[in-house]
Amino acid sequence: MSQRTMQAHYEPNWKLTQARNLRGYNCGYAAKRGNETFDEHQQSLVWQLLGDTPITSDSVVLDVGCGIGGPSGWIFDRYQPKQLLGLEYLGTSVKAASRRFNGAAKRPRFIQGDAHKLPLSDNQVDVIFNLESALHYADKNAFIGECLRVLKPGGTLCLGDVTTTRKLMFAPIEWLNKLPSQFNSNVHLWSAVDYKNAFRKHGFALLHHEDAAQPVSDALEDGLDEIRGDGFFSSWKATKGFRGRVGFLSVMSKMLRRHWLHYDLFRAKKPS
Numbered sequence: 564m565s566q567r568t569m570q571a572h573y574e575p576n577w578k579l580t581q582a583r584n585l586r587g588y589n590c591g592y593a594a595k596r597g598n599e600t601f602d603e604h605q606q607s608l609v610w611q612l613l614g615d616t617p618i619t620s621d622s623v624v625l626d627v628g629c630g631i632g633g634p635s636g637w638i639f640d641r642y643q644p645k646q647l648l649g650l651e652y653l654g655t656s657v658k659a660a661s662r663r664f665n666g667a668a669k670r671p672r673f674i675q676g677d678a679h680k681l682p683l684s685d686n687q688v689d690v691i692f693n694l695e696s697a698l699h700y701a702d703k704n705a706f707i708g709e710c711l712r713v714l715k716p717g718g719t720l721c722l723g724d725v726t727t728t729r730k731l732m733f734a735p736i737e738w739l740n741k742l743p744s745q746f747n748s749n750v751h752l753w754s755a756v757d758y759k760n761a762f763r764k765h766g767f768a769l770l771h772h773e774d775a776a777q778p779v780s781d782a783l784e785d786g787l788d789e790i791r792g793d794g795f796f797s798s799w800k801a802t803k804g805f806r807g808r809v810g811f812l813s814v815m816s817k818m819l820r821r822h823w824l825h826y827d828l829f830r831a832k833k834p835s
Protein backbone atom coordinates (compact mmCIF):
# COMPACT_ATOMS: atom_id res chain seq x y z
CA MET A 564 0.00 0.00 0.00
CA SER A 565 1.35 3.41 -0.93
CA GLN A 566 1.74 6.25 1.58
CA ARG A 567 1.31 8.67 -1.34
CA THR A 568 -2.12 7.33 -2.38
CA MET A 569 -3.32 7.23 1.22
CA GLN A 570 -2.00 10.74 1.80
CA ALA A 571 -3.83 11.95 -1.34
CA HIS A 572 -6.99 10.22 -0.09
CA TYR A 573 -6.84 12.02 3.28
CA GLU A 574 -5.65 15.45 2.11
CA PRO A 575 -9.20 16.83 1.50
CA ASN A 576 -10.32 15.15 4.73
CA TRP A 577 -7.61 17.04 6.59
CA LYS A 578 -8.75 20.33 4.99
CA LEU A 579 -12.32 19.62 6.07
CA THR A 580 -11.39 18.80 9.67
CA GLN A 581 -9.19 21.92 9.83
CA ALA A 582 -11.92 24.18 8.45
CA ARG A 583 -14.57 22.72 10.77
CA ASN A 584 -12.32 22.30 13.80
CA LEU A 585 -13.11 18.57 13.88
CA ARG A 586 -11.06 15.94 15.67
CA GLY A 587 -12.11 12.73 13.93
CA TYR A 588 -12.16 11.37 10.41
CA ASN A 589 -15.24 9.16 10.89
CA CYS A 590 -18.84 9.52 9.63
CA GLY A 591 -20.46 9.91 13.07
CA TYR A 592 -23.58 8.33 14.62
CA ALA A 593 -26.87 10.15 15.20
CA ALA A 594 -29.36 8.33 17.41
CA LYS A 595 -31.67 11.25 16.50
CA ARG A 596 -31.21 13.81 13.74
CA GLY A 597 -30.38 17.39 14.61
CA ASN A 598 -29.74 17.01 18.34
CA GLU A 599 -25.93 17.15 18.26
CA THR A 600 -23.11 18.85 16.39
CA PHE A 601 -21.11 16.74 13.92
CA ASP A 602 -18.20 16.69 16.38
CA GLU A 603 -20.58 15.19 18.97
CA HIS A 604 -21.88 12.69 16.40
CA GLN A 605 -18.29 11.56 15.80
CA GLN A 606 -17.91 11.00 19.55
CA SER A 607 -21.25 9.15 19.69
CA LEU A 608 -19.96 6.69 17.09
CA VAL A 609 -17.00 5.95 19.37
CA TRP A 610 -19.30 5.24 22.38
CA GLN A 611 -21.68 3.21 20.25
CA LEU A 612 -18.83 1.02 19.01
CA LEU A 613 -17.34 0.55 22.48
CA GLY A 614 -20.74 -0.25 24.03
CA ASP A 615 -20.28 -2.00 27.37
CA THR A 616 -16.64 -3.00 26.73
CA PRO A 617 -14.89 -2.88 30.10
CA ILE A 618 -12.04 -0.30 30.23
CA THR A 619 -10.49 0.37 33.64
CA SER A 620 -7.46 2.22 35.00
CA ASP A 621 -5.52 -1.04 34.45
CA SER A 622 -6.46 -1.43 30.81
CA VAL A 623 -4.20 -1.25 27.78
CA VAL A 624 -6.11 0.08 24.76
CA LEU A 625 -4.87 0.04 21.16
CA ASP A 626 -6.56 2.32 18.59
CA VAL A 627 -5.61 0.97 15.15
CA GLY A 628 -5.99 3.49 12.30
CA CYS A 629 -6.36 6.29 14.84
CA GLY A 630 -6.28 9.12 12.27
CA ILE A 631 -5.68 12.52 13.87
CA GLY A 632 -6.33 11.19 17.36
CA GLY A 633 -9.85 12.42 18.23
CA PRO A 634 -11.29 9.02 19.24
CA SER A 635 -8.08 8.05 21.13
CA GLY A 636 -8.31 11.28 23.13
CA TRP A 637 -12.01 10.86 23.90
CA ILE A 638 -11.49 7.28 25.10
CA PHE A 639 -8.48 8.34 27.15
CA ASP A 640 -10.36 11.23 28.83
CA ARG A 641 -13.43 9.16 29.65
CA TYR A 642 -11.77 5.98 30.97
CA GLN A 643 -8.24 7.05 31.99
CA PRO A 644 -6.77 3.67 31.00
CA LYS A 645 -3.25 2.72 32.07
CA GLN A 646 -2.11 3.05 28.46
CA LEU A 647 -3.68 4.14 25.20
CA LEU A 648 -1.65 3.63 22.07
CA GLY A 649 -2.83 5.05 18.74
CA LEU A 650 -1.34 3.39 15.67
CA GLU A 651 -1.67 5.14 12.32
CA TYR A 652 -0.32 4.51 8.83
CA LEU A 653 0.18 8.16 7.80
CA GLY A 654 3.11 9.92 9.47
CA THR A 655 1.43 13.33 8.98
CA SER A 656 -1.62 12.14 10.94
CA VAL A 657 0.58 10.71 13.71
CA LYS A 658 2.17 14.17 14.04
CA ALA A 659 -1.23 15.92 14.06
CA ALA A 660 -2.53 13.50 16.72
CA SER A 661 0.58 13.96 18.90
CA ARG A 662 0.44 17.77 18.62
CA ARG A 663 -3.06 17.70 20.09
CA PHE A 664 -1.68 16.46 23.42
CA ASN A 665 1.61 18.42 23.54
CA GLY A 666 2.59 19.21 27.11
CA ALA A 667 0.05 16.88 28.77
CA ALA A 668 1.67 14.61 31.37
CA LYS A 669 -1.00 11.90 31.03
CA ARG A 670 -1.91 11.36 27.41
CA PRO A 671 -2.34 8.79 24.65
CA ARG A 672 0.80 7.89 22.68
CA PHE A 673 0.85 7.73 18.89
CA ILE A 674 3.06 5.70 16.59
CA GLN A 675 3.34 5.13 12.86
CA GLY A 676 2.63 1.56 11.81
CA ASP A 677 0.64 -0.80 9.65
CA ALA A 678 -2.45 -2.68 10.83
CA HIS A 679 -1.31 -5.73 8.86
CA LYS A 680 1.69 -6.17 11.17
CA LEU A 681 1.13 -4.74 14.61
CA PRO A 682 4.40 -3.74 16.32
CA LEU A 683 3.43 -5.27 19.68
CA SER A 684 4.23 -8.52 21.43
CA ASP A 685 1.65 -11.25 22.08
CA ASN A 686 -1.11 -11.05 24.73
CA GLN A 687 -0.53 -7.39 25.66
CA VAL A 688 -3.74 -5.52 24.93
CA ASP A 689 -7.15 -5.50 26.66
CA VAL A 690 -9.14 -3.63 24.01
CA ILE A 691 -8.48 -3.01 20.32
CA PHE A 692 -10.49 -0.14 18.89
CA ASN A 693 -10.68 -0.02 15.09
CA LEU A 694 -13.01 2.56 13.60
CA GLU A 695 -13.59 3.08 9.87
CA SER A 696 -10.06 2.06 8.98
CA ALA A 697 -10.24 -1.63 7.96
CA LEU A 698 -11.88 -0.62 4.65
CA HIS A 699 -8.34 0.29 3.58
CA TYR A 700 -6.73 -3.04 4.52
CA ALA A 701 -6.05 -5.27 1.52
CA ASP A 702 -5.61 -8.30 3.80
CA LYS A 703 -8.20 -8.09 6.57
CA ASN A 704 -7.52 -11.68 7.62
CA ALA A 705 -3.92 -10.67 8.41
CA PHE A 706 -5.22 -7.79 10.55
CA ILE A 707 -7.76 -9.95 12.43
CA GLY A 708 -5.03 -12.55 13.03
CA GLU A 709 -2.77 -9.82 14.43
CA CYS A 710 -5.60 -8.66 16.73
CA LEU A 711 -5.96 -12.19 18.09
CA ARG A 712 -2.21 -12.36 18.68
CA VAL A 713 -1.78 -9.06 20.58
CA LEU A 714 -5.02 -9.24 22.61
CA LYS A 715 -4.88 -10.76 26.08
CA PRO A 716 -7.12 -13.82 26.54
CA GLY A 717 -10.61 -12.43 27.13
CA GLY A 718 -9.70 -9.16 25.38
CA THR A 719 -12.13 -7.40 23.04
CA LEU A 720 -11.87 -6.23 19.43
CA CYS A 721 -14.28 -3.35 18.63
CA LEU A 722 -14.45 -2.92 14.86
CA GLY A 723 -16.67 -0.49 12.98
CA ASP A 724 -16.51 -0.27 9.20
CA VAL A 725 -18.15 0.69 5.94
CA THR A 726 -19.33 -2.57 4.40
CA THR A 727 -21.13 -3.83 1.33
CA THR A 728 -23.28 -6.72 0.26
CA ARG A 729 -23.08 -5.78 -3.40
CA LYS A 730 -19.79 -7.25 -4.48
CA LEU A 731 -20.58 -6.46 -8.10
CA MET A 732 -21.00 -2.78 -7.51
CA PHE A 733 -17.55 -2.46 -6.02
CA ALA A 734 -15.85 -4.59 -8.64
CA PRO A 735 -14.50 -1.40 -10.31
CA ILE A 736 -12.88 -0.40 -7.01
CA GLU A 737 -11.22 -3.79 -6.67
CA TRP A 738 -10.14 -3.54 -10.30
CA LEU A 739 -8.65 -0.08 -9.69
CA ASN A 740 -6.62 -1.55 -6.84
CA LYS A 741 -4.72 -3.66 -9.35
CA LEU A 742 -3.33 -0.52 -10.99
CA PRO A 743 -0.03 1.01 -9.81
CA SER A 744 -0.35 2.44 -6.32
CA GLN A 745 -0.47 6.08 -7.39
CA PHE A 746 -3.75 5.35 -9.23
CA ASN A 747 -5.41 2.78 -7.03
CA SER A 748 -8.21 3.44 -4.59
CA ASN A 749 -6.94 1.73 -1.44
CA VAL A 750 -10.50 0.72 -0.60
CA HIS A 751 -11.32 -2.96 -0.12
CA LEU A 752 -14.83 -3.46 1.24
CA TRP A 753 -16.07 -6.55 3.04
CA SER A 754 -19.64 -7.46 3.88
CA ALA A 755 -20.88 -8.02 7.44
CA VAL A 756 -21.00 -11.74 6.63
CA ASP A 757 -17.34 -11.67 5.53
CA TYR A 758 -16.44 -10.13 8.89
CA LYS A 759 -18.51 -12.61 10.90
CA ASN A 760 -16.97 -15.54 9.04
CA ALA A 761 -13.46 -14.19 9.59
CA PHE A 762 -14.04 -13.64 13.33
CA ARG A 763 -15.28 -17.23 13.61
CA LYS A 764 -12.38 -18.59 11.54
CA HIS A 765 -9.83 -16.84 13.77
CA GLY A 766 -11.50 -18.11 16.96
CA PHE A 767 -13.17 -14.88 18.13
CA ALA A 768 -16.59 -15.08 19.81
CA LEU A 769 -18.98 -12.46 18.40
CA LEU A 770 -20.45 -10.44 21.29
CA HIS A 771 -22.36 -7.81 19.35
CA HIS A 772 -23.31 -6.84 15.82
CA GLU A 773 -25.24 -3.73 14.82
CA ASP A 774 -26.30 -2.50 11.39
CA ALA A 775 -25.60 1.22 11.86
CA ALA A 776 -26.27 2.46 8.29
CA GLN A 777 -29.25 4.63 9.25
CA PRO A 778 -27.74 6.49 12.26
CA VAL A 779 -24.46 6.94 10.38
CA SER A 780 -26.27 8.37 7.35
CA ASP A 781 -28.27 10.68 9.67
CA ALA A 782 -25.02 11.91 11.23
CA LEU A 783 -23.59 12.62 7.78
CA GLU A 784 -26.71 14.58 6.81
CA ASP A 785 -26.43 16.67 10.00
CA GLY A 786 -22.73 17.19 9.25
CA LEU A 787 -23.49 18.28 5.69
CA ASP A 788 -26.16 20.75 6.91
CA GLU A 789 -23.61 22.14 9.37
CA ILE A 790 -20.89 22.46 6.72
CA ARG A 791 -23.14 24.12 4.16
CA GLY A 792 -24.97 26.23 6.73
CA ASP A 793 -22.30 28.71 7.73
CA GLY A 794 -21.36 30.14 4.34
CA PHE A 795 -17.84 28.69 4.29
CA PHE A 796 -18.75 26.05 1.71
CA SER A 797 -19.75 28.63 -0.91
CA SER A 798 -17.00 31.12 -0.04
CA TRP A 799 -13.76 31.52 -2.03
CA LYS A 800 -11.88 29.92 0.88
CA ALA A 801 -13.41 26.50 0.19
CA THR A 802 -10.99 24.73 -2.15
CA LYS A 803 -11.95 22.28 -4.89
CA GLY A 804 -10.63 19.44 -2.70
CA PHE A 805 -12.79 20.60 0.21
CA ARG A 806 -15.91 20.78 -1.97
CA GLY A 807 -15.06 17.40 -3.48
CA ARG A 808 -14.85 15.85 -0.03
CA VAL A 809 -18.23 17.32 0.93
CA GLY A 810 -19.69 15.91 -2.31
CA PHE A 811 -18.20 12.51 -1.50
CA LEU A 812 -19.81 12.51 1.98
CA SER A 813 -23.13 13.42 0.43
CA VAL A 814 -22.92 10.51 -2.02
CA MET A 815 -21.92 8.19 0.80
CA SER A 816 -24.92 9.21 2.89
CA LYS A 817 -27.28 8.54 -0.04
CA MET A 818 -25.69 5.14 -0.69
CA LEU A 819 -26.15 4.20 2.98
CA ARG A 820 -29.81 5.27 2.80
CA ARG A 821 -30.41 3.19 -0.31
CA HIS A 822 -28.62 0.14 1.16
CA TRP A 823 -25.96 0.20 -1.54
CA LEU A 824 -23.46 0.66 1.23
CA HIS A 825 -23.66 -0.59 4.78
CA TYR A 826 -22.02 0.37 8.05
CA ASP A 827 -21.55 -2.31 10.69
CA LEU A 828 -20.34 -2.30 14.27
CA PHE A 829 -18.88 -5.45 15.83
CA ARG A 830 -17.51 -6.46 19.20
CA ALA A 831 -15.70 -9.78 19.33
CA LYS A 832 -13.89 -11.49 22.20
CA LYS A 833 -10.70 -13.52 22.25
CA PRO A 834 -11.41 -16.69 24.25
CA SER A 835 -10.13 -16.64 27.86
Ligand SMILES: C[S@@+](CC[C@H](N)C(=O)[O-])C[C@H]1O[C@@H](n2cnc3c(N)ncnc32)[C@H](O)[C@@H]1O
Pocket residue numbers: 569573586587588589627628629630631632633634650651652653656676677678679693694695696699700
Ligand atom coordinates in the same frame (compact mmCIF):
# COMPACT_ATOMS: atom_id res chain seq x y z
C1 LIG B 1 -11.58 7.14 8.02
S1 LIG B 1 -10.05 7.32 8.93
C2 LIG B 1 -10.64 7.00 10.58
C3 LIG B 1 -9.68 7.54 11.62
C4 LIG B 1 -10.13 7.38 13.06
N1 LIG B 1 -10.36 5.99 13.41
C5 LIG B 1 -11.34 8.21 13.37
O1 LIG B 1 -12.42 7.62 13.63
O2 LIG B 1 -11.23 9.43 13.38
C6 LIG B 1 -9.10 5.83 8.55
C7 LIG B 1 -7.67 5.90 9.03
O3 LIG B 1 -7.06 4.60 8.87
C8 LIG B 1 -5.70 4.83 8.48
N2 LIG B 1 -5.16 3.60 7.87
C9 LIG B 1 -5.42 3.13 6.62
N3 LIG B 1 -4.72 2.00 6.41
C10 LIG B 1 -4.02 1.74 7.54
C11 LIG B 1 -3.13 0.70 7.92
N4 LIG B 1 -2.83 -0.31 7.10
N5 LIG B 1 -2.60 0.73 9.16
C12 LIG B 1 -2.91 1.75 10.01
N6 LIG B 1 -3.74 2.77 9.70
C13 LIG B 1 -4.30 2.77 8.47
C14 LIG B 1 -5.80 6.00 7.53
O4 LIG B 1 -4.54 6.63 7.31
C15 LIG B 1 -6.81 6.88 8.26
O5 LIG B 1 -6.21 7.77 9.17
